[in-house]
Amino acid sequence: MRGFCFFVIFFVISFDIYAQGSATGCLVPYYNRVYTSNSLEVLGSSQLYNNSPSTPLSANYCSWTPSSTGSSCVICDGTLGVDALGVKICLLGSFRYGSQGTFTMVQCDLDSHFWIVSAMAGLFGMVFIKRRNRL
Numbered sequence: 001m002r003g004f005c006f007f008v009i010f011f012v013i014s015f016d017i018y019a020q021g022s023a024t025g026c027l028v029p030y031y032n033r034v035y036t037s038n039s040l041e042v043l044g045s046s047q048l049y050n051n052s053p054s055t056p057l058s059a060n061y062c063s064w065t066p067s068s069t070g071s072s073c074v075i076c077d078g079t080l081g082v083d084a085l086g087v088k089i090c091l092l093g094s095f096r097y098g099s100q101g102t103f104t105m106v107q108c109d110l111d112s113h114f115w116i117v118s119a120m121a122g123l124f125g126m127v128f129i130k131r132r133n134r135l
Contacts, residue, residue, distance in 0.1 A: 021105045022102060022103060024036065025055070026049040026098045028097070029098065037050045039076060039081030039082060047074060048081050049076070061106060061107055063105075066101050071100055074097055076095060077094060078092040080092075
């Protein structure tokens with residue numbers, strides 16, 4: 001029973017730690033955003049993405065980690081991107097290259113959760129001291 005209570009308390013306290021966002025599209029690591037809209041394609045490979053819309057990193061998140069990745073992809077940062085028979089054209093802009101897949105945000109603000117780890121370590125230590133004193 002004590003173990004179950006410990007698990008429930010730990011789960012409730014740490015629930016916010018594991019709240020993460022994810023996005024599917026093309027990630028350009030330098031810009032830290034996932035581009036989610038495919039461009040106009042005419043018998044193309046659907047690996048060309050438009051500059052907008054995109055999903056930026058939320059506050060208190062450092063980077064993206066891949067949940068699943070596919071092949072490389074291209075982002076057109078111009079007016080219109082077209083993929084016609086595998087030939088990629090970007091009007092009034094240039095190409096940026098990235099990785100296509102599903103990406104999850106990684107939280108970097110671990111210092112604010114240090115008190116949770118300290119409290120759990122303290123409780124764990126108290127349990128061991130009580131058990132040792134009983135013997």
